[in-house]
Amino acid sequence: MTGETDWEIGAFSLPAPAGASDVLADSIRVTPVPDVEANRQLIPSSEAEWVVAVEERDEKNRAIAGVLADQFALTVEEEHIDGVGTYRVTPPEIDRRHQDHLFVYVHGGAYVLGAGEAGLPEAMLIAARTKMQVLSIDYRMPPQHPFPAALDDVIAVWENVLGTRSVSSVALGGVSAGGGLILTAVQKLIGGGHQTPQALYAGTPWTDLTRTGDSYYTNEGVDRLLVGYDGILAAAARLYAGVHDLTDPLISPVYGDFTGFPPTFLVTGTRDLFLSNTVRTHTKLRAAGVTADLLVFEGVSHGDYAAEATSPESLLTYAELNSFLLQHL
């Protein structure tokens, strides 16, 4: 990445995505224009400022979790597994094909957001849409608990789950930072000769915590959810990694080895700041001979397919995830 070869790309006007569903396009039409400069200023500089920044965002997601729980009549039980907090999300009716299956879920939030019930919205959507039981991991996070606390928690829950059920019945999935966590966890499991899940779901995974990848540039100001790398995202990457290098494969799994991975389902969109993270991971999986299935949605920003839960993009995502799980579990 030599400075002298950088290309200067001019300013342009971006219309709402006419090729996306009406639900998504209409939602984008009423979204405030992403403000790259304001986003760059969002850098908490003390633990107290992190707590405030996180709480503002988590409050909204706790409210969404409450709405989804009611809407889909989900049962949510807190459970401590080997000292790690988890939530067991059970839909009112389990698909009989999923009777013996468990989806272990790892939430996103740049390694700082999503503690407690704020980490539950997508776990709830998966439980509701696939009609299977989901176990969501409330892993430890910085500032109090930097790397490798979160990874240790995911692996501790995974090993415990395997003590009570057959590995062939368990899928592991996560979104954004959670997508990065499940991929690093599986690399670590394979490296240690341990059993791996039967199928993986990596939703727009944060697989490169450095600013490497075309879409960190081409989708800056285009992604309505993440907006840009510089700001809270870059700060969260540093906060999570602590003294470790951001290119450590256990922090940025795109630099790791995907040999021997289980079948993996990946989702992203044309407006996703993590489009490159997702497709780089997908092609690395395929180059390693792994069954890996990629969906890329027109007009979809980071995690929009989960956020716009009633959109055709969202319904197709979880229908395809369900088919994938039924095929591989």
Add this chain to the structure above:
Amino acid sequence: MTGETDWEIGAFSLPAPAGASDVLADSIRVTPVPDVEANRQLIPSSEAEWVVAVEERDEKNRAIAGVLADQFALTVEEEHIDGVGTYRVTPPEIDRRHQDHLFVYVHGGAYVLGAGEAGLPEAMLIAARTKMQVLSIDYRMPPQHPFPAALDDVIAVWENVLGTRSVSSVALGGVSAGGGLILTAVQKLIGGGHQTPQALYAGTPWTDLTRTGDSYYTNEGVDRLLVGYDGILAAAARLYAGVHDLTDPLISPVYGDFTGFPPTFLVTGTRDLFLSNTVRTHTKLRAAGVTADLLVFEGVSHGDYAAEATSPESLLTYAELNSFLLQHL
């Protein structure tokens, strides 16, 4: 697409893609910066100007075809099928698993480029990499022959091929305009109750000839091969469509019906002006219940995976295409 909701995206600097292969990234480093303004001026205004513009570009591709034929020791035979020109490309050794297979290929070039041997480079790569026989269609093009001449030629060759061999042994594929042509051809075949190919390959297909799709905007000046929509591409769209609407499904197949399609393999890249064309087609196929497999390569502009024939991106594309064909033929 209402003007008042357009977002103004600021100028930015784009580094060479450190997440792509060295072969591709190094090639991009020595590429002249795509010039959007100059590209906008490239609009031939008479038939004579079209001939000159086309010949400049075709000359280069004929030279590439010559190099590939030598490099891979390919045999190329011209053949007229029902009045349509074709080239039969045979590799020195046929994979015995492909002994009875035929890949019918439709070249790209915005419906104006690629006549004669200028349309052969990717047909040759497919023959060389998959070790199967390829029949490349030298379909008629504007200015002399606008829509539906090209489509009629593809269908004529297809129907003729079926007269001499089992449908289960034939794949149909194309890139760019050729990708659009094979998709419209299959929609027309299904609509008429005719037999369809056993597997399809749609490389970065031109499925929407209007400027609809995020990547027409986000990848303007980012795609080193197409550069932008405004210019020769928009002019070629109009030249091909003639009096017909650009959103006619037989011209822009993304507006058509994908029900009943055969398994389809699609390829694009993060820098591709046709990223949105490709992924919109992929998700429409999946929504219609079709087996459709998508590869998206980091750093790859329109057709770069074919143009950079020695890159890992290119090798993986044709290895995966070959696996796909072996699975479905």
